[in-house]
Amino acid sequence: MSVHCIRPLFDRRWDELVSCHPQASVFHQRAWLEALSKTYGYEPLVLTSASADRSLQDGIVVCKVRSWITGTRLVSLPFSDHCDFLWSEGSDQKDFSDGLRAVCEEQGCRYFEVRPLMTNLSAAPELTESGAYCFHVLDLSPSAESLFRAFHKDSIQRKIRRAEKEKLQCESGVTVSLLDEFYRLLLMTRRRHHMLPQPRAWFRNLVKASGSMAEIRVARKDGRAIAAVLVLRHRNSVVYKYGCSDERVHQLGGMPLLFWNLVEESKEAGYEQIDFGRSDLDQQGLMTFKDRLGARRRLLKYYRSRPAAKRTGRSWWKPSSLLQAVPYLPDACLSAAGGVLYKHFG
Numbered sequence: 001m002s003v004h005c006i007r008p009l010f011d012r013r014w015d016e017l018v019s020c021h022p023q024a025s026v027f028h029q030r031a032w033l034e035a036l037s038k039t040y041g042y043e044p045l046v047l048t049s050a051s052a053d054r055s056l057q058d059g060i061v062v063c064k065v066r067s068w069i070t071g072t073r074l075v076s077l078p079f080s081d082h083c084d085f086l087w088s089e090g091s092d093q094k095d096f097s098d099g100l101r102a103v104c105e106e107q108g109c110r111y112f113e114v115r116p117l118m119t120n121l122s123a124a125p126e127l128t129e130s131g132a133y134c135f136h137v138l139d140l141s142p143s144a145e146s147l148f149r150a151f152h153k154d155s156i157q158r159k160i161r162r163a164e165k166e167k168l169q170c171e172s173g174v175t176v177s178l179l180d181e182f183y184r185l186l187l188m189t190r191r192r193h194h195m196l197p198q199p200r201a202w203f204r205n206l207v208k209a210s211g212s213m214a215e216i217r218v219a220r221k222d223g224r225a226i227a228a229v230l231v232l233r234h235r236n237s238v239v240y241k242y243g244c245s246d247e248r249v250h251q252l253g254g255m256p257l258l259f260w261n262l263v264e265e266s267k268e269a270g271y272e273q274i275d276f277g278r279s280d281l282d283q284q285g286l287m288t289f290k291d292r293l294g295a296r297r298r299l300l301k302y303y304r305s306r307p308a309a310k311r312t313g314r315s316w317w318k319p320s321s322l323l324q325a326v327p328y329l330p331d332a333c334l335s336a337a338g339g340v341l342y343k344h345f346g
Contacts, residue, residue, distance in 0.1 A: 003099030008033055008046045008061060017056040017086060019235075023118055025275075026234035027080035028061060031209035036063055036078055038209075039202045040343040044077075047099045049091065057088035060096055060114075064107055067344040074104055074112035078346025081241075081278040082117035082135070082300060097126055101305060111305045121303050131302035134287050136276035136295035140267045147263055151256075152292035159253030160260050163219070166252050168226075170261055172217040174207045181225035182216050182244065187331050189244035190338075194326045199339035203230065203242075217262065219254035227254030231262065236272040238262065259293055 008014035009030065018024040026032060033044040042063035050056045061083065062074045077083040085096070100112045113130060114121070121127050140147070151157045171178065183200055190197040207214045210232060219227040227245040231238055240262070245255050266274060276295050279286045291297065326334065 002051070003047050003049060003095055003102075004051055005099075005103060006046050006048060006052075008044050008059075009037060011046075013050070013056040014046055014059065014061075017059055021086045023084040023086055024234070025082065025084065025117070025237070026213070026232045026239045027077055027083045028086070029210075029213070029234060031206070031211070031213065032077070032080070032232075033061070033063075034209040035202065035206040036346075038205045039199065040078070040346065041066075042078060042343075042346065045103065047096055047103065049088070049095075058091045059086045060100065062100070062103070062112065063346065064109065065344075065346045069341075069344040071110045072107075073109045074100065074107065075346050076112070076114045080115060081133075081275075083115050084117050085114070085119050087119070093124070097124070097305075101126075104305065113302055113304050115300075115302045117300065122301070124303070127303040127305060129301055130304040132281060133278040133300045133302075134281060134283075134297050135278050135300035136287075136290040136297050138263070138274040138276060138293060138295040140263070140272055140274065144264055144267055147267070147294060148260070150294035151260075155289075156256050156259075156292050159251075159256040161253075162251070163253035163257035166221060168252060168254055168257055169220045169223075170217065170258065171220070172215050174214055174216060178216040178218055178228075179203060179207060181218050182228040182230060182242075184331075185225060185228050185244040185246060186242065187334055188246060191326055191329070191334065192247055196326065196338040196341060197334060198342055200335055201339065202342070206230075206232075217258050219258050221249060221252055221254070226252060227258055229255075229258050229262070233271070236270075237275050238266045238271050238273070239275040240277060263293075 015030055018028045036042045037044060042065060044061055044063050046059045046061045048056050048059040060076060062076045063078050065075050065078055066072050104112050148157065183203060187197055213233045215231050217229050217231065218225045226249045229240060230242040231240050243255065263274065276290045278300055279290065287297065329337070
């Protein structure tokens with residue numbers, strides 16, 4: 001089988017495959033690829049068995065990450081929690097691995113990394129496990145009442161009732177003002193965790209490219225935003241991608257209220273699951289929070305084409321003078337630093 005390389009941002013056959021393939025996700029969508037390209041300069045490529053005159057039946061999408069800090073490599077896909085291979089019945093895994101290796105050599109990359117959710121690569125001799133994470137998903141098939149009862153009684157149910165008692169207001173959309181409120185809270189949250197924020201341009205480009213498939217949801221107390229999430233949609237799934245909040249008013253229950261509203265409205269709209277994404281294995285608090293929302297967890301593994309020390313996430317967020325200074329940087333400096341450095345770490 002011959003493996004061909006196409007550019008998905010200029011080839012509508014990729015959109016057609018993503019729209020119908022059972023293992024396609026929001027991270028395969030044109031919107032995600034376009035935002036990666038516009039924000040970080042990554043060029044998406046797809047390896048497929050289809051020649052130029054045939055419809056696509058399979059494909060592996062990758063981006064080239066050029067970096068003098070972390071090295072040049074192919075990643076499927078940068079900043080994506082997972083990105084499965086879109087196999088067809090006749091796909092040959094070895095041919096695609098050989099194709100990825102050939103593109104690596106042609107592009108001057110040190111290795112390629114893949115992040116499958118459903119495809120089991122543990123037995124592939126040419127790949128080495130490079131990272132392990134905890135992945136959560138919430139099944140929306142039970143009734144809304146059952147989903148609420150599955151929430152942790154104290155840390156989730158009680159806080160939702162507190163939020164309702166406090167008369168928190170929720171708003172959703174993709175307006176500039178909602179994006180500004182979301183980003184203000186994101187800067188607060190990243191500073192609190194000693195982590196650089198993604199550049200504002202990333203969220204602006206992602207929301208613009210995604211159109212109605214993206215949504216910012218904000219909870220307010222007396223008109224002031226205290227918690228926010230950004231979600232994306234693909235077919236039957238809602239993907240919770242980013243969340244942020246004002247720690248000073250956590251007791252008001254803004255974040256639990258946002259998630260309960262998301263669950264209710266997603267179920268009512270006919271969605272079948274909420275993808276809560278990955279958590280680093282050392283983020284026990286985050287994993288516990290997702291557990292308490294009733295989401296089920298499983299192990300998510302990444303693989304590289306060359307031997308590498310096993311990671312458990314956050315491999316580049318090592319203590320350094322810059323990260324130690326994060327809590328003290330002004331918002332403008334914090335955002336600028338993220339804009340300069342983030343593209344190296346896809």
